[in-house]
Amino acid sequence: MSGFWTWEQKELARPTTKQEVIEAGLAYLEGVGADLICKVCIPGGGSCCVSCPFLGDGVGCGRRNTSCTAWLCGFLKFIYYEAGLIREWEDFWDEVPGQHFRYDTTPRHFVVRSWLEPPQLRFLCEAFADDLRQLRRDRPASWLVELKGKLDWHIDEILDSTNPKFVKRMEAKLYRLTIDFQRYHRAKAQLN
Numbered sequence: 001m002s003g004f005w006t007w008e009q010k011e012l013a014r015p016t017t018k019q020e021v022i023e024a025g026l027a028y029l030e031g032v033g034a035d036l037i038c039k040v041c042i043p044g045g046g047s048c049c050v051s052c053p054f055l056g057d058g059v060g061c062g063r064r065n066t067s068c069t070a071w072l073c074g075f076l077k078f079i080y081y082e083a084g085l086i087r088e089w090e091d092f093w094d095e096v097p098g099q100h101f102r103y104d105t106t107p108r109h110f111v112v113r114s115w116l117e118p119p120q121l122r123f124l125c126e127a128f129a130d131d132l133r134q135l136r137r138d139r140p141a142s143w144l145v146e147l148k149g150k151l152d153w154h155i156d157e158i159l160d161s162t163n164p165k166f167v168k169r170m171e172a173k174l175y176r177l178t179i180d181f182q183r184y185h186r187a188k189a190q191l192n
Helices: 007-012 018-032 034-041 066-070 074-082 086-094 122-137 143-160 164-177 182-189
Strands: 014-017 109-112
Touching: 014 018, 018 034, 018 066, 018 074, 018 109, 018 122, 034 074, 034 122, 066 086, 074 086, 074 122, 074 143, 086 143, 122 143, 122 182, 143 164
Parallel strands: none
Antiparallel strands: 014 109
16 A cells, blocks of 8 residues: 555545444454354464463453554465455555554554445354364374464465466365365355
């Protein structure tokens, strides 16, 4: 994003606050059903917040910020990609200044040109979480974290590519990685 906006972009600018952006991100995550996956992943050792200084034992997050709200794990990144939401999510967060790893310097007030409207796709994450819960029973403890990492890597490769053939190859690999997620693939078919 360049530092200069066209007249049309200035007209579309929406004043907002840091807290409003965080709340919009959390509402979006809830609309997708991120909490359903977290309930499986965290007890399985896949917490994205491990070693965060703001995480209180038995309390949870003590200082949510724009950076951790915007961040997607490999599971969520995969679902957002498959549902066609990943660009909308990334475009919105690209407009939010001051994000850094586990902390931010986002100003209290700023403007954005786009906004996130929470999707109603909890059924998709619910199916994925059910599959994840069932599949991790028969696999080594490291499986969950490894799968999350592989999905994350493949989606990043897709998003960085401009080669349609490469994207198709990566999408085929994603399908192979998730072929046993039968509930999820049935739920995803409802999107078409």
